[in-house]
Amino acid sequence: MRTSKAILTAVLLASMSAAAQQAAGSQPSAQPPAPDATQTAQPSQQAAPATEQPAPAQASQSAPASQSAAAAAQAVPIPQPAAVPAPTTMDQVVNLFIEREHGLIKMLSARTPVVETYLQNLTADPQLGPVPSEDHYFLGRLDMGETVDRKDYLKEEEKGMQARLLGGFHKLYKVQYQPMGFSWMVYADRTDFDREHYDFRYARREFLGDVRCLVFDITPKPKSGRGRFLGRVWVEDQGYNIVRLNGTYVPAPRNSYFFHMDSWRLNLIPGYWVPSFIYSEEGDFSAGVKNKLAFKAQTRIWGYDLKKGGKDDELTQIRVDSVTDESANAQDASPLQAERVWQQQAEDNVVERLTNAGLLAPEGDVDRILQTVVNNLEVTNNIDLPRPVRTRVLLTSPLETFSVGNTIVISRGLVDVLPDEASLAAVLSHELAHIVLGHNLGSKYAFNDRMLFSDEGTYQNLGFKHIPEEEQAADKKAIDLLKNSPYAQKLDNVGLFLKALQVRAPQLNALLTTHLGNPLAEGGTVNRLSALATQGPALDNAKLDQIAALPLGGRVKVNPWDDKAEMVKTAPVAITSARDKMPFEVTPFFPRLARFGTGAGQTPAPTTAAANSTSGN
Numbered sequence: 001m002r003t004s005k006a007i008l009t010a011v012l013l014a015s016m017s018a019a020a021q022q023a024a025g026s027q028p029s030a031q032p033p034a035p036d037a038t039q040t041a042q043p044s045q046q047a048a049p050a051t052e053q054p055a056p057a058q059a060s061q062s063a064p065a066s067q068s069a070a071a072a073a074q075a076v077p078i079p080q081p082a083a084v085p086a087p088t089t090m091d092q093v094v095n096l097f098i099e100r101e102h103g104l105i106k107m108l109s110a111r112t113p114v115v116e117t118y119l120q121n122l123t124a125d126p127q128l129g130p131v132p133s134e135d136h137y138f139l140g141r142l143d144m145g146e147t148v149d150r151k152d153y154l155k156e157e158e159k160g161m162q163a164r165l166l167g168g169f170h171k172l173y174k175v176q177y178q179p180m181g182f183s184w185m186v187y188a189d190r191t192d193f194d195r196e197h198y199d200f201r202y203a204r205r206e207f208l209g210d211v212r213c214l215v216f217d218i219t220p221k222p223k224s225g226r227g228r229f230l231g232r233v234w235v236e237d238q239g240y241n242i243v244r245l246n247g248t249y250v251p252a253p254r255n256s257y258f259f260h261m262d263s264w265r266l267n268l269i270p271g272y273w274v275p276s277f278i279y280s281e282e283g284d285f286s287a288g289v290k291n292k293l294a295f296k297a298q299t300r301i302w303g304y305d306l307k308k309g310g311k312d313d314e315l316t317q318i319r320v321d322s323v324t325d326e327s328a329n330a331q332d333a334s335p336l337q338a339e340r341v342w343q344q345q346a347e348d349n350v351v352e353r354l355t356n357a358g359l360l361a362p363e364g365d366v367d368r369i370l371q372t373v374v375n376n377l378e379v380t381n382n383i384d385l386p387r388p389v390r391t392r393v394l395l396t397s398p399l400e401t402f403s404v405g406n407t408i409v410i411s412r413g414l415v416d417v418l419p420d421e422a423s424l425a426a427v428l429s430h431e432l433a434h435i436v437l438g439h440n441l442g443s444k445y446a447f448n449d450r451m452l453f454s455d456e457g458t459y460q461n462l463g464f465k466h467i468p469e470e471e472q473a474a475d476k477k478a479i480d481l482l483k484n485s486p487y488a489q490k491l492d493n494v495g496l497f498l499k500a501l502q503v504r505a506p507q508l509n510a511l512l513t514t515h516l517g518n519p520l521a522e523g524g525t526v527n528r529l530s531a532l533a534t535q536g537p538a539l540d541n542a543k544l545d546q547i548a549a550l551p552l553g554g555r556v557k558v559n560p561w562d563d564k565a566e567m568v569k570t571a572p573v574a575i576t577s578a579r580d581k582m583p584f585e586v587t588p589f590f591p592r593l594a595r596f597g598t599g600a601g602q603t604p605a606p607t608t609a610a611a612n613s614t615s616g617n
């Protein structure tokens, strides 16, 4: 127990420094006494991270990651670019990266990754600078074939207009964001990236992370058409692939505008740099500018290696495992056993279906941390369940938890914004309470016909919302569990988090709109664990050591190729003003780029620019 707790704290500390400089000494000294003895209920998770403990994992993680990526690469053959002689002129370099861009477009044309855009409109706050005034959320599948297109998980949209409008939004009666626009910048130009349409000018050399790049400015030739890329690209100097694009599109059609965007690619498979993160931002808060549109948005792409089921694309293949009878003298299941097997079947179906839809990360590093926290709650409360509680990470940004059977699911966005382990324990305790109280939802999903729907239909076909009475009972039980746990002395932090959430909730409706589970807040009012909401000190922006909630993207990083999630490791960055706190906010991406197989991070962390520029790892 003691060992696993030490590991946990190390990992959490390493990861939480992305946005927060903790008050000195508060973390280690507040370490709760390790619950002894009852270690039998421990799931088999504690051994694995031990080797990584002192200096958080580097090399040890790269091997499995690259192996699985290689295996995936074999499943769907990916043509390897031919070796090229080293270019001797910049003109040759331009030819090479134009050719490589066409190679990337071709390789990805059969892929339909998941694409998520989360956008915050901004307004000026005298103390905090630009803060969110409202938000928008888009989630869909990106068809990277002939014309880049997307299908939406959330609702049917009008086609046509958005297909014509690249990377921008319409301004008719009100501003209408085009979800497609945010994902357009996966390429500089899908159809005409060549010397007939563009001028290329070498600017300089620059390192991005571990990768040496040649930087080029690109301008469309006169009269080359609408919506052409204008900006800068970074080209790595071994395979001559574009690894970053930064700019906009010109000229804009009437009544429409194009965003400015910063688009990053990762070397997730040999020979290719895959579009992964796009940051967009518009707005000007300088004196004299009349209040016009301002926003910032993060677009994430993942699920490149999701299986695409040929002609029957609409129906996902279901693999039905036979249930083996493990009892010594094979007997028929008692009614209670049958009920449990039935529930487990439903749980397994849902977990598998959500994973195939690109919404759940495969079991991995983050789950070990989550399970350790759940285990801390279980052991100290003498909870002994017939089956161990499992955890999985929902890959999306909205703040959400739910449980199905004995599996607790927590969204990436929620793990990101939680300030500490106690707050993580608090949100997990609510779902653990549902499990302990037997509030089992979803047994209807043991019928396999209920798993037969298109990926885009996931939110219409699955749901795990409890009735209000069960929600209240779970909150009450959760607080009992917390008060009897190693986190009992740190519930002030949970109270602070809930206060910070309440302050921002009215402006963050999209972030708080859940798609599968019960929301943490409704109508701008936080209702989860409300008994803890008054606990702890008052929220005070001026107190720089008071970190109530973190920005999005600071904790969990997802490998866009295989969807594996792991904790971000970044060096601490000192907070120097209240504006640095940015609770629940979108920030630019600044992944530390590394070449495939070099181990320095298969999935470099999307962190804030500030975090990256000072990190020394």
Ligand SMILES: [Zn+2]
Binding pocket: 430, 431, 434, 466, 470, 471, 474, 518
């Ligand atoms: Zn609940």
